[in-house]
Amino acid sequence: MMASIQPPHTSEQLLVSFPAEHVLLLTLNRPKQLNAMTPQMQNDLKQVLNWFEDEPSLWVAIVTGAGRVFCAGADLKAWNNDQQSGVTDEQEGVVANVFGFGSISRRQSKKPIIAAVNGGGAYGGGTEMVLNCDYVVAGDQAKFALPEVKRGVIAVQGGIPRLSQIAGHHLAAELLLLGRTITAAEAQGRYGFVNQVVPASEVIPTAIAVANEINKNSPDAVQATKRGLLLSQEYGHSQMLLAHAFASECRGVYKGDNIKEGLKAFTEKRAPRWTNPSKL
Known part of the structure; x- marks a missing residue:
């Protein structure tokens, strides 16, 4: 690779x-x-x-x-x-x-x-x-x-x-x-x-x-979480503003392939096999 x-x-x-x-x-x-x-x-x-x-x-x-x-x-x-x-x-x-x-x-x-x-x-x-x-x-x-x-x-x-x-x-x-x-x-x-x-x-x-x-974690979730950290610096403790600004990243994660793989791996009791994330 x-x-x-x-x-x-x-x-x-x-x-x-x-x-x-x-x-x-x-x-x-x-x-x-x-x-x-x-x-x-x-x-x-x-x-x-x-x-x-x-x-x-x-x-x-x-x-x-x-x-x-x-x-x-x-x-x-x-x-x-x-x-x-x-x-x-x-x-x-x-x-x-x-x-x-x-x-x-x-x-x-x-x-x-x-x-x-x-x-x-x-x-x-x-x-x-x-x-x-x-x-x-x-x-x-x-x-x-x-x-x-x-x-x-x-x-x-x-x-x-x-x-x-x-x-x-x-x-x-x-x-x-x-x-x-x-x-x-x-x-x-x-x-x-x-x-x-x-x-x-x-x-x-x-x-x-x-x-x-x-990198053992879902790259989609990691990158979206990183974005959430940056938005938190900008919006502070305003949960509503943060949720609004963060919505598109969350949608990208929850509609992606890696969330399916993560949940499936959990039910099958194995390590997940992540793929490169889609653009969030």
Whole structure:
């Protein structure tokens, strides 16, 4: 199955692989620069993730980084060169970039995305990417920071609302206004945006295991549930608005083939054999 699909061509800054059935693995590949984001890497991520959204045989994506750090954020040296030369159109770029930093930090994907945070962790925009993933596996030595204020910058690519939603106003303010660095254990226990902390050597295997566990479930139901989570962020506790907005996804699931297979497998006391979902 995996051999038959052809992802978009990417530069050497992004590695694309398929470590398990229905699973896409994206590896940021600028290890000497701590995977600091470039326009080329961001465009690579955008092209592949847009393709992933429409590829029915891929159900879960994992994002990680090569080398010592998941992603150190923006390339500040390049940004400084732009600032010093008078290129100051960052605001326009942020508004135009609908998917956010790394094409992930504001992306509302219909499919689960797992962050596998290796090595030294994620900083700035790298942390904003992590905050918008659905499941986060971090190495036990990983650290996280939103240090934008220390450089006269703002975590405007999605970090502010996502962290506030996850951790609450006061803990979000602690990270965002002080620009302090926290450990993976703190990110899991105090701030609540890391699901698992594991030894560094286990980050990728654990992320793949989580993807495989998700894929034991109906992909129709998983994708519709993901949509429900996104709608809940938008509509909050308004059950009526949520039910109205969520109606088309529910109809798609209940009229699809996988619900029939799931119920039949239950009555026959066997594991279900899911097929690629129809477009919900």
